[in-house]
Amino acid sequence: MKKVILCLLFFISAPFADAQNMLMTKTGKVSFTSQAKSPEKVEAENNEVSSIINTQTGDMVFAILIKSFHFASALMEEHFNENYVESNKYPKASFKGKIINLSSVNFSKAGAYAVTVQGELTFHGVTKNLSAPGSITIKPGKISASSKFHVKLKDFNISIPSLVADKISEDIDITIDCTYEPKN
Amino acid sequence: MKNLMLFIFLLGISLPKIYAQDDLMKMLDEESKKDKKKDYATATFKTSRLINGHSIENAAAGVLDVKISHRFGMVNKGSYELFGLDQASMRIGLDYGISKRLMIGVGRSTYQKQYDGFGKFKIIRQSTGGNGSWPISVSAVSTVMLKTLKWEDPKRQNYYTSRLSFAHQLLIARKFSEGLSLQLIPSYIHSNLARTVTEPNDIFAMGVGGRIKLTKRLSFNVEYYHVLPISLAEGENYMITGTKNSLAIGFDIETGGHVFQLHFTNSTGMTEKSFITETTGDFFKGDIHFGFNMSRVFTIKQKRKKN
Numbered sequence: 001m002k003k004v005i006l007c008l009l010f011f012i013s014a015p016f017a018d019a020q021n022m023l024m025t026k027t028g029k030v031s032f033t034s035q036a037k038s039p040e041k042v043e044a045e046n047n048e049v050s051s052i053i054n055t056q057t058g059d060m061v062f063a064i065l066i067k068s069f070h071f072a073s074a075l076m077e078e079h080f081n082e083n084y085v086e087s088n089k090y091p092k093a094s095f096k097g098k099i100i101n102l103s104s105v106n107f108s109k110a111g112a113y114a115v116t117v118q119g120e121l122t123f124h125g126v127t128k129n130l131s132a133p134g135s136i137t138i139k140p141g142k143i144s145a146s147s148k149f150h151v152k153l154k155d156f157n158i159s160i161p162s163l164v165a166d167k168i169s170e171d172i173d174i175t176i177d178c179t180y181e182p183k184n
Numbered sequence: 185m186k187n188l189m190l191f192i193f194l195l196g197i198s199l200p201k202i203y204a205q206d207d208l209m210k211m212l213d214e215e216s217k218k219d220k221k222k223d224y225a226t227a228t229f230k231t232s233r234l235i236n237g238h239s240i241e242n243a244a245a246g247v248l249d250v251k252i253s254h255r256f257g258m259v260n261k262g263s264y265e266l267f268g269l270d271q272a273s274m275r276i277g278l279d280y281g282i283s284k285r286l287m288i289g290v291g292r293s294t295y296q297k298q299y300d301g302f303g304k305f306k307i308i309r310q311s312t313g314g315n316g317s318w319p320i321s322v323s324a325v326s327t328v329m330l331k332t333l334k335w336e337d338p339k340r341q342n343y344y345t346s347r348l349s350f351a352h353q354l355l356i357a358r359k360f361s362e363g364l365s366l367q368l369i370p371s372y373i374h375s376n377l378a379r380t381v382t383e384p385n386d387i388f389a390m391g392v393g394g395r396i397k398l399t400k401r402l403s404f405n406v407e408y409y410h411v412l413p414i415s416l417a418e419g420e421n422y423m424i425t426g427t428k429n430s431l432a433i434g435f436d437i438e439t440g441g442h443v444f445q446l447h448f449t450n451s452t453g454m455t456e457k458s459f460i461t462e463t464t465g466d467f468f469k470g471d472i473h474f475g476f477n478m479s480r481v482f483t484i485k486q487k488r489k490k491n
Contacts, residue, residue: 026215050216052208061208063216067223072486074244075441082227083400083438088362091223096205119205161401164440183211 021056023143025049028178030064036169042076044069051178053145058102060117062095062176084158085124093123095130105136112137117147124156134176144179222314228321228359229367231443231479232279232287232304234393235407235432236451236459240321240357240367242304243281246485251277251291253454253477260470268474275454280484295453302327310358323355329455346377351456353391366394371409373457383425388412389460401438405447407431409460430463434475445477 028049034042048068053060066087071077081087097119099105105113113136121130134147150173153160160168229239232249243249253275257268265271277291277300285306292299308322329349335342350373357367369391378385393407409430434447450465450472451458465471 022211024215026219050212052212054208059205059208061205061212063209063212065216065221073483074247075481075483078227079440094209096209098205167440 021054022183023053023055023180024183025051025178025180028062028176030062030069030174030176032069032172032174034169034172036167040073040076040167042071042168044071044077044080046070049176049178051145051180052183053099053180055105055107058099060095060097060099060119062093064093064095066091066093084160090123090125093121095119095121097130099136105138107138107143110138110140121151123151124158126156128155142179143181144177146178147176149174220314222317223312225310225312225321225359228310228357228365229395229405230403230436230438231445231477233445233477233479234367234395235405235434235445235447235477236430236449236454237369237391237393237407237409237456238302238304238323238325238353238355239393240306240323240355242285242287242306242323243279243481245281245283246483247281248482248484249279249281249289250480250482251275251279251477253277253475255449255452255454255473255475257473258465258470259448259472259474273452273454273473291455293454293458295455295458297332298453298455298458299330299332300327300455320356320358322357325351325353325355327351327353327456329457343376349373349375349457351460353456363397364394366392368392369409371456371460373461375457375461380425387461388414391460395436403436404433405436405445406433411461426464427461428463428466430459431467441481443477443479445479447475447477448472449475 027047028051029045029047030049031045032043036042046064046069049062049064051060051062066085067081069077069080071080097117099115100118101116105115115134115136116131117134118131119129120127130149132147132149134145137144137146150171153170153172160170229241231239232241232243233239233251255273257265257271259267261268273293273295275291275293275295277289279287279289281287287304288302290299290301302325304323304325306321306323308318308320310319310321311317327350329351331347331349351371353369353371355367355369357365359365371389371391373387373389375385389409389411391407391409393405395403395405397403411429428450430449430451432447432449432451434445437444437446450467451463452465452473453459453462465473
């Protein structure tokens with residue numbers, strides 16, 4: 001009987017053991033800016049990005065609500081949602097990937113570790129492979145991940161009318177800054 | 185007993201201990217479902233006017249919307265008047281968004297040398313998800329209009345208050361889809377001084393309007409105001425003497441910071457009292473004005489960044 005109970009305990013505790021390897025955030029920050037020569041800066045920030053990292057496997061996912069990107073200009077925000085990214089049709093962007101050099105990160109030791117993340121970015125209904133450099137910073141009680149990379153609007157089927165071509169650049173710089181907590 | 189142990193053991197090892205990325209994604213989805221984020225309908229119309237009257241949209245908080253509107257002469261005046269383009273009735277207006285829900289505006293029209301001022305408040309916003317979602321948006325608008333034409337009869341005792349009229353409207357709108365938005369506009373108009381003794385001071389009207397989006401930057405709009413029979417004494421043919429119901433059809437064209445509204449309407453005035461109760465043109469006899477509203481927004485106060 002004891003063995004059964006032991007076995008049961010092992011079985012029950014298995015999923016929890018996994019959860020301990022999970023880092024999660026719902027308040028991650030993703031911002032982007034379009035490098036155009038326009039005096040009006042096209043930039044927006046989203047502070048409600050959710051993400052999970054599995055520290056054991058290096059798997060990493062992000063879910064980003066498009067409507068949570070906020071611009072300084074309300075009109076720009078409306079045009080972004082209505083005319084460019086069509087947030088009613090494609091409400092969410094997501095990233096599924098993996099830290100490919102997980103072995104160089106020591107999650108139990110403070111420090112900044114350079115990582116490379118490879119995966120698939122889905123945005124505006126288009127999925128593209130993406131590889132981006134980033135860093136994972138470990139401080140006591142705080143694990144954060146950051147990355148900077150750029151994407152081309154063309155790759156995601158977002159076209160810019162010639163009328164505003166001088167205001168919006170084809171290249172978009174994306175900055176990611178997330179602080180994780182153990183998922184429970 | 186042994187079998188049970190084996191069963192549990194097998195169950196234990198068969199459980200996937202390492203979550204794949206898709207499972208992580210599912211975990212995120214479940215987490216976000218817990219949050220029940222409210223999703224408000226946005227951009228039900230392109231700008232704060234449907235054509236002549238108000239739409240459910242407001243200028244965003246801290247945004248100034250400069251509106252210049254023209255109604256040219258009637259197209260059936262022929263080529264001598266270049267189909268009405270030789271004349272114009274115009275209104276210049278400034279709208280400002282005070283908060284997410286409240287917007288105010290002032291304007292001056294050449295029609296009756298009118299000044300107008302209004303306040304517009306979003307009572308209900310169409311939304312999905314979260315607690316207490318609504319299928320419609322509702323706003324209230326109150327407009328004061330001041331006619332500053334010289335007195336028609338300067339010999340009689342004229343009061344300043346006789347120049348004033350008021351319009352109170354409810355805007356009830358629903359964005360059915362990306363392409364289709366409809367709006368109902370129950371309206372009440374009070375003029376301190378009616379034009380004639382037989383004309384009522386209080387007029388009730390029901391407006392209906394809507395838009396069909398043709399492309400991302402172009403939409404087709406219709407707006408119609410029907411003066412309700414309850415406004416009028418019996419036997420008056422259910423119309424204010426000599427007036428017609430206001431009808432307008434047109435297009436919204438959006439180009440970056442501007443919205444151009446090009447339309448045809450039988451109304452000359454651009455304030456609620458003027459187009460709902462004082463439209464004289466018969467749309468179907470060609471008493472149609474070509475007109476446009478031009479809207480340009482300026483961000484006066486930047487949104488504070490949430491940090």
